Amino acid sequence: MLLAGVALADPPVTAPTALPAGTQPAAAATPSVATPGADITVNGAAPTMAQLGGGHIFISPMGEPYHTQGGVSAAEQWFRDADANHDNRITPQEFQEDAMRFFATLDVDHNHLIEPDEIDRYESDVAPEIRVISTYGDPTLAKTDDDGNVTDPPYPSRIGAGRFGFLDAPEPVVSADLNFDRAISEQEFETVALRRFKMLDVNGDGVITRDELPRLDVHPERRNGRGNRFGQGGGHHHGHGGAGD
Numbered sequence: 001m002l003l004a005g006v007a008l009a010d011p012p013v014t015a016p017t018a019l020p021a022g023t024q025p026a027a028a029a030t031p032s033v034a035t036p037g038a039d040i041t042v043n044g045a046a047p048t049m050a051q052l053g054g055g056h057i058f059i060s061p062m063g064e065p066y067h068t069q070g071g072v073s074a075a076e077q078w079f080r081d082a083d084a085n086h087d088n089r090i091t092p093q094e095f096q097e098d099a100m101r102f103f104a105t106l107d108v109d110h111n112h113l114i115e116p117d118e119i120d121r122y123e124s125d126v127a128p129e130i131r132v133i134s135t136y137g138d139p140t141l142a143k144t145d146d147d148g149n150v151t152d153p154p155y156p157s158r159i160g161a162g163r164f165g166f167l168d169a170p171e172p173v174v175s176a177d178l179n180f181d182r183a184i185s186e187q188e189f190e191t192v193a194l195r196r197f198k199m200l201d202v203n204g205d206g207v208i209t210r211d212e213l214p215r216l217d218v219h220p221e222r223r224n225g226r227g228n229r230f231g232q233g234g235g236h237h238h239g240h241g242g243a244g245d
């Protein structure tokens, strides 16, 4: 769809002089925009209207897995769901409501806490993809020099859920346990949601728009090197998956 829009904005040059004398160049003033399913207007379109990229697996900032089959990316699907009033901005309230809706799905026994058995369920049943922790780089990027010395491929910069989301949070639910009592309260989850909101509101204007969100790889499993523009270059974690050294 976007490509179609680009093509419209930059039409092939056809020689207007080829028109027979007296023929009105009627179509010129009204370029055809009858692209099927096009809900994006070219004129004055806000940059926030561009869909979020990325692949078909996405872990939301609060840890909810999204899977899409085609069409929109999983990140885009999350944005649309979180943007409850569909104004292309996610407010802190919308972000927290999205978080607490997800919290309720994790709080199986409805005691307003996510406790260890519910964390286990989250990690093994709800979002098993976050457990696929690889500390090894893409083997196709390994280099062998003339002497046969092999240079390991670069380590991936993200592990766990961090490979599928905007934030470098390998386990976004457990990391909301602010007081380390092995349970996540509603208040903790809300507090952490607001913190994560602020991290993603890069320009600090109080709303999250699509254009300020980090770009996601289509193939996050191949992500390595420096990661995206969200940075985290400072050794936020060390890629050993908590296995102990």
Ligand SMILES: [Ca+2]
Pocket: 082, 083, 084, 085, 086, 087, 088, 089, 090, 091, 094
């Ligand atoms: Ca909104």
Ligand SMILES: [Ca+2]
Pocket: 106, 107, 108, 109, 110, 111, 112, 113, 114, 115, 118
């Ligand atoms: Ca519970």
Ligand SMILES: [Ca+2]
Pocket: 200, 201, 202, 203, 204, 205, 206, 207, 208, 209, 212
């Ligand atoms: Ca913002």
